[in-house]
Amino acid sequence: MTQAATNAATEAVTPAIRVRGLTKRYGDVHAVAGIDLDVRQGEVFAILGPNGAGKSTTVEILEGYRTRDSGEVSVLGSDPGRPTRLWRSRIGIVLQTANDAAELSVRETLRHFAEYYPRSRNVDELIELVGLTESASKRVRQLSGGQRRRVDVALGVIGRPELLFLDEPTTGFDPEARRQFWELIEGLAHDGTTIVLTTHYLEEAEALADRVAVVARGRVVALGDPATLGGRATAKAKVTWSDGSVETDTPTQTVLELSARYGGEVPGLSVTRPTLEDVYLRLIDPA
Numbered sequence: 001m002t003q004a005a006t007n008a009a010t011e012a013v014t015p016a017i018r019v020r021g022l023t024k025r026y027g028d029v030h031a032v033a034g035i036d037l038d039v040r041q042g043e044v045f046a047i048l049g050p051n052g053a054g055k056s057t058t059v060e061i062l063e064g065y066r067t068r069d070s071g072e073v074s075v076l077g078s079d080p081g082r083p084t085r086l087w088r089s090r091i092g093i094v095l096q097t098a099n100d101a102a103e104l105s106v107r108e109t110l111r112h113f114a115e116y117y118p119r120s121r122n123v124d125e126l127i128e129l130v131g132l133t134e135s136a137s138k139r140v141r142q143l144s145g146g147q148r149r150r151v152d153v154a155l156g157v158i159g160r161p162e163l164l165f166l167d168e169p170t171t172g173f174d175p176e177a178r179r180q181f182w183e184l185i186e187g188l189a190h191d192g193t194t195i196v197l198t199t200h201y202l203e204e205a206e207a208l209a210d211r212v213a214v215v216a217r218g219r220v221v222a223l224g225d226p227a228t229l230g231g232r233a234t235a236k237a238k239v240t241w242s243d244g245s246v247e248t249d250t251p252t253q254t255v256l257e258l259s260a261r262y263g264g265e266v267p268g269l270s271v272t273r274p275t276l277e278d279v280y281l282r283l284i285d286p287a
């Protein structure tokens with residue numbers, strides 16, 4: 001198949017999530033004020049935004065746990081406002097709060113929940129997948145925060161969901177645990193699971209997401225590949241060296257000139273473009 005034909009075939013596939021004109025008010029608060037989104041099948045989609053932006057409200061509507069005021073929403077081809085048991089079994093959810101079946105061991109907890117699903121994963125394979133083999137016999141209560149989070153993820157994917165929602169999955173993780181967790185998520189994505197992730201960590205969105213939606217004041221204020229979001233890739237580069245710095249559209253030329261001036265290595269050279277954080281902070285507070 002040609003690339004064009006592949007692209008056309010991909011676009012013809014129904015998106016995993018389609019949202020048009022979504023709104024939700026709590027009294028006077030317009031928590032969601034007209035959101036449009038498409039999440040493609042098999043992609044990792046991150047929702048970023050400051051506290052109170054409307055992320056959780058949006059995601060809870062998509063999960064079928066919150067009603068909406070208006071707008072069209074389709075998740076795996078169904079309206080989450082009328083969730084069926086079969087539809088729920090196709091979706092995995094990892095909430096912010098850790099599970100509380102804490103007196104059971106990891107293996108017992110997973111065996112218990114595996115019963116609820118028609119095509120659940122093999123429990124020992126799942127324990128291995130989330131990196132808890134060493135702790136399988138420990139009570140969930142005795143695990144560290146990061147290990148508990150792995151149990152949460154295991155519970156989220158035990159029914160082989162086609163679509164997985166992760167709400168701030170690595171809050172409170174140390175950097176190493178976060179990296180390991182990212183590998184786990186990448187593995188799930190590689191196997192074809194569509195993943196919707198809310199996070200406050202920009203580097204997490206950058207590491208994991210194919211596309212990012214920045215939500216502020218109940219609306220999507222930017223949407224796209226994290227590498228190019230908000231014109232990052234084409235913004236002026238900053239060339240810095242020991243004796244100065246300059247912002248330029250042609251950093252390669254600048255470096256060549258500097259190299260000629262110094263007769264080779266340029267002392268203290270760095271070339272940077274706006275980080276995702278720079279772009280994000282501008283987007284959420286454009287003033």
Ligand SMILES: Nc1ncnc2c1ncn2[C@@H]1O[C@H](COP(=O)(O)OP(=O)(O)OP(=O)(O)O)[C@@H](O)[C@H]1O
Nearest residue numbers: 026029030031049050051052053054055056057058
């Ligand atoms: N059940 C509720 N009743 C009244 N107001 C609510 C309710 N839930 C959320 N809100 C308000 O709606 C707005 C959006 O909240 P939401 O939790 O969706 O934001 P968020 O982007 O998920 O924030 P955070 O990053 O802090 O989790 C906020 O102003 C919040 O106070």
